[in-house]
Amino acid sequence: MDIDTLTLDPAIVAALPVQDQVVAISKHGDTRWSTGYKISIEDEEDDHEFFIKILDREEAKELAEGEFESMTLMHQLIPEAIVPPIAWGMFKTDNSKAFYLTYFRDLDKEHPPNDILIRLISKIHHKESPTGKFGFHVPTFYGCRKVDNTWCETWEEFFSRELRSSISFAQAVLQHNEELEGLAKTLFDLVVPRLLRPLETGGRSIKPQLVFGDLWDENVQVDHRTRAAALFDPCCFYGHFEFDFQCMTSDRYSLNHNFVNVYKEQMGVSEPAEEFDDRVALYALVKSEMKRLIKKYPDGLQGLEAKTTL
Template identity: 75%
Template sequence: MDTDTLTLDPAIVAALPVRGEVVAIFRHGDTNWSYGYKIIIEIDDDDHEFFVKVLSCRSIFHWLASLIRFMKILDREDAKELAEGEYESMVLMHKLIPEAIVPPIAWGMFETDSSKAFYLTYFRDLDKQLPSDDSLIRLISKIHQKESPTGKFGFHVPTFYGCRKVDNSWCESWEEFFSRELRSSINFAQAVLQHDEELEGLAKTFIDLVVPRLLRPLETGGRSIKPHLVFGDLWDANVQVDSRTRAAALFDPCCFYGHFEFDFQCMTSDRYSLNYNFVYLYRDRVGVSEPAEEFDDRVALYALRNDFHTMGMWPRWTSVLDHVKSEMNRLIEKYPDGLHGLEVNTALENNTAFEENTALDYNNPLEENTVESATIEGNEDIPFFNPIVPGQGGTLVAIKADSA
């Protein structure tokens, strides 16, 4: 692997938690809106490894302009919110499941280029394979136990599902939050689909009839759901294992407080390795919301949001449009009267298996994922501590341009 010629921006240098000589910087992973670097710093003959993700609104601009075929005004705020959203999500994830989350260090804006932001963390070698179902169920169920601090649906900062910003403004009801997000996803896809007229009419009927019919019962008829934390981008590419410890490792969340079943949105298609087998295991071991008999249809509803987003992100996946229309028609035919076809029993109470489940000890992670085992097996370079916020990192000794 060749050393990259990148010279670290002073803002990244200031955020690094150690002082020493930068002996190598390697390109490590990228997307259409970000690119990553592995940084190796030597201190007393010991190497300390970090990972920095560089988020550039310029790269987003060029990608969107060519993909969507229209110009969108993007400025440094886009890069800033990408970095901040990931940092805030990872801070929360690390507090809940430190055994599976590399602790975040800092985020900030470049000093030398106002169009760029960065997210800094510790480097960890990962293998692209899924952890055991038992391990992943325990981790995800711990996330899903975290209740919203406001009692509302949303998040305190915007987060990004890929390159698209999620409007996390606080909502009183899940139906309101999800309806807003679904409309946004449809509009995102329509830009690539060049405003498919059939889809436009279908979407209006679907949102008017099916969305309230499937989501309103969660919060009426004596039922209520509390907004719980969701990972927000739970698919196989964001779930891997540590190459040394073999412990589960999760990353790139798109967090908000919502309905926990939403996290199954990427698990209904054969294009994902993490699929419906996991969904049913989670349902059987942890539980789902009432009415349980409508669980599959709720998951199908959430999966449509992901399909719309996928089409908007990657034009090659517009091939799923026929499937999307078929699913929308299926649910419209199943619930043609919308809320008018709903019989509400006010005596029902929301005694879901999810909220009553005592089979899982959420405070006792599986042995393979404990902090202690991770440290013993070679992760002692990754401390578990409170992350650094921008401006609180120590100032590193000046680095020569040729040291990278």
């Protein structure tokens, strides 16, 4: 998708904070579901740079709105690490396309020191749901997969719905995998209630807290000039804060179990604490971990009840 500097869509032009001469538009960043551009503008006093993400797919409107709402909330909580969102909208010349507009920031692919990142993430996690329920006020997207953020009462209900959506998405890509279908059924019957129900029963409870939703290496970088932390591309919802560690189970990422261990030491985890690693493995939804969890909890909740009576 190319953009001619002379034919920026009128909706984008109207959203730009500076209404002067556009001197350059260059491609910057690309995914399977969006295309990014750097827009350079000159006026009499200064040069201005903006970043725009163009979405040209069936759910373009919801993708743009979800990112704008997520980044707006993030900017309220950790403005030092979030580039302020400017606008989102639909093209006037083509109502199948949407855009998300913000300021341009030159970033380096490395994450900030653990102490700085933990401080930022803990600020996010301390934001409680305005409704007291799990969910979010608009749909958000994990990549190009839509997250159903309809409000619900329990984390088990919310996560089960999200997990079913994730598995359905994977099955569509795999053109239906029988092994995954069998694993999923056992996971829902035994492992999900066994690991998540104890969080909200037996005198325990968890508050729906804001999660970033897609916290991994590519979305946590540093400003090239200032070296300040920069977080972007969130998939926000109010859920169980431990969900944010689901991308950190592999050593191939620089944000991995080492960061998680430091977070645990400084901020703590939910009870039962001894099942933390298994909960994060469940959130990660890796087939090998699915098999391990099924083997470890073959009796589901009955196994927990038997353990309690010993």
